[in-house]
Amino acid sequence: MNSSNPFKNLKADFPASIVVFFVALPLCLGIALASGAPLFSGLIAGIVGGIVVGAISGSQVGVSGPAAGLAAIVLVAITSLGSFENFLVAVVLGGVIQILFGVLKFGIIGYFFPSSVIKGMLTGIGLIIILKQIPHFFGYDSNTEGELPLFQSDSQNTFLDIFDSVNHISPGATIIAVIGLAILILWNTVLSKKGKIFQLVQGPLVAVVIGIIYFLLTQGNVAYGISADHLVKVPVPDDFSSFLGQFSFPNFSAIGNPAIWVTAFTIALVASLETLLCVEATDKLDPRKRVTPTNKELFAQGTGNILSGLIGGLPITQVIVRSSANIQSGGKTKMSAIIHGFLLLISVILIPTLLNMIPLSVLAAVLLIVGYKLAKPALFKQMYKAGWKQFIPFTITVLGIVFIDLLWGIGLGLAVGIVVILIKSFQNSHFLHIEDKSNGKHRIKMTLAEEVTFFNKGAILKELDSLPRDTFLELDVRKTRFLDNDIIEILEDFSEKARNRNIDIKLISERGTVENPTSFLEFFQLRPKSA
Template identity: 80%
Template sequence: MFKTLKNDLPASVVVFFVALPLCLGIALASGAPLFSGLIAGIIGGIVVGSLSGSKIGVSGPAAGLAAIVLTAIGTLGGYENFLVAVVLGGIIQLIFGFLKAGIIGYYFPSSVIKGMLTGIGIIIILKQIPHFFGYDADPEGDFAFIQVDGENTFSEILNTLNHIQIGSALIGIISLGILLLWGNVLSKKGKFFEIIQGPLVAVVVGIIFYTLTQSSDSLAIASTHLVSVPVPDSIDSFIGQFSFPNFAAITNPEVWVVAFTIALVASLETLLCVEATDKLDPDKNVTPTNRELLAQGTGNILSGLVGGLPITQVIVRSSANIQSGGKSKMSAIIHGFLLLISVILIPRLLNQIPLSVLAAILLIVGYKLAKPALFKKMYKLGWKQSVPFFVTVFGIVFTDLLVGIGLGMLVGIVVILLKSYQNSHFLHIEDNSNGKHKIKMELAEEVTFFNKGAILKELDSLPRDTYLEFDVTKTRYLDYDIIEILEDFAFKAKERNIDIKLISKRGIVENPPSFIEFFQLRPKSSISLS
């Protein structure tokens, strides 16, 4: 891991600046103590980062769980009772890992994963526009279409027009200029500009700007537009920020329901993120998904025990890590230590960072996830790829992450069924044979009950006085439902003066009296013809 430290250290700084406001914002959106988001970020970086098999994935509190957490804290009667569910959720995730449930992540279509990345990129851009201009009515990390403050994504942007804060907007624009200059020009000029990342420079400039403009009437940035890390007065007050689970609530059935919900949603989000980050990874590393579930489960147990929010692998932080050149898990681990050290030693300095500066960093991350060229590329791939992609993107933007992915998966399944229906057989019409229409029907490699409608329609449409060559030599699997259709057709063919020539690897039969007997099938069984 230390061989790539020159890449991982600068990347970890960028991930730290991306993670810091998100940890605080997600905690705020979840109705939890602000410090709980930082705990989850620290454990997600150090513990999960160490145990995970992912080289570039970064874990922490997830925006997708914010609504679940907010509701659960109320229904369970307090945050300490909710922490019991977090611990139990982690244990359930460990069970998922031992049961090899991580394989689920491999069954999501590529078009849906790309749609997920693009949708998240668009959401990041839309959600950061208000923060960029100094309008912070909605907390960072609230990625749902209907927001915590009751507005939706687009109405919040329109409201921004009436609440632009000049100082925040100005330093946001300056920071965005620094990031673009650094990424497109200076980073190619020498080693120094590769080691010192643009986001770090933008944050330093932001702190200097805030300090110099405090006395200005027009440019001063209010505290509500700055990072808001809890500042302890002493060691005792720092320790007092930790919360601990009330295990007396473990007998409450609702606690177990919340625990299973957290385990299922966190595991699904993690597996989707793993699949997405592996696609983004320029080195094409493959993450062991079962090990990832074990790492996430361990992280959630520890996070729940010391008062942290539930943890998942997070695409925003992971993509920022990849875009910044992270090569190994050291970047995730170091970002966790940076969070820990900074909240202990320099919380007051962190609280001088304008949120608009961090919004500028996230705007770059969002753009790289949702480049316009990708839309054109997906469109050119044809409707089988583009339709699930666009449905996923719009679903994520106008609902939330899991609903958007669910819609994309549903459309993807419909596409598969439609293509299966269309590709069940091939029909060739040849010259007349003995005064009869000669038609050759060749079945596909695998024919299941999905293909019943297409085959039945084709057989029923055959004209009288037809000579049918029915070829199953390439078919490896034939469902019993299809054989029943053939059995019924063989009976009706005599009435319509249709002769059947059955061609298979077992031989050629003219007008077989029974397809079931020919394939030597037991009742209600299917057949492998390979």
């Protein structure tokens, strides 16, 4: 690509940008709905993510905007912080923290989280999205902003809301939601593989268009029509000044609230993780195999979140759904993402009335598919087959997110992941090879691992104490590059016990072999530090 001429690949980038726009429009509205935020805030985030982040980012094919992965945070934060304006302060601060991450070269932060925890995070978010959208799917929009938590001590929560929706089903909203869901499933499983037209025109857009047509055809029908309460509500400006009046602004007087800082750090951490994961995925999908500079990407995302928060938008990340749609549609450079942002801006200005004909239940159907893709049953099976060391941190993360909140879930999953690492370290400190008796003595070979720390004390001490009398122990430390002083002290103590139990020790190191060393402390103090 010739970076001095951004329009060089416009023939490929413009058609791709149209596809990304068609994917992004319903998702911007849907994620705002799932987040319990004004629907206009999702469009703002999409516009900023496309134009601003797209221009600054070092990624040529990644597309940024509001992400399902942050919906759970936004949902809880708007209520707990008292207002949407207070929440916007957290978005701005989260952007500042992301820029700091980039300056401090934290682009590798994603590598410090076990994949089991990251997969658990995305799965937990997917489950929350599904649970939150079930009432909307059936046209039960008494809680249109979606602010109810999954569990709380009073009389109302998400699960009760789901049960209540059974008694308040809106026939029209439910019918079009079922039709929309069927279209999405058909598109994903069959039609998308049949021809280029079905890749150019995406399922979510078709579901939304069918929803608008259904609303227009059934207007005035009491039984099967869709009332205004069940439709998208994007402000319709009369002129430019009223258009500007739609934007919300942060309430910086609340900046001293510690909860805002906690939310800001949570947004920065999760948005950075989701972005870095997406960057890794999109770089692999990129036909040209270009590598995105991760620290520059954090700077771009932080800049986008600052601007989005300042004008009333949701938090932004790079998102895999839009990015993969861009790549599959032939997008070559970042111009595709930038143009899609301008298309969103034009739609907000020119067709807000049309947007307000979209049934909320259709957006719920779109989000059910999004949630399902994040929390596929096959993933649970895959993690189970990977073994308990993967499955337990994954499960704890999912349960923590669903039953407590996102930050607790990640924290618990990470804590369990660390415990698993310690258990593995405990188990892998040494390898024992027991041979047959020879000359009346057991021959046992113990090979120490490359790194042996105080975590391994219990395992090594247990093995040494269990050695029977009249044993010949061959202790091999040739592969050991770090040996904690605690372990050396154990070996020193054992040398005295060995003499009392007629145990002969042969120490094999890179410096040679020593029979029944008189002092392990002296021996290892004389070893080269590199070993």
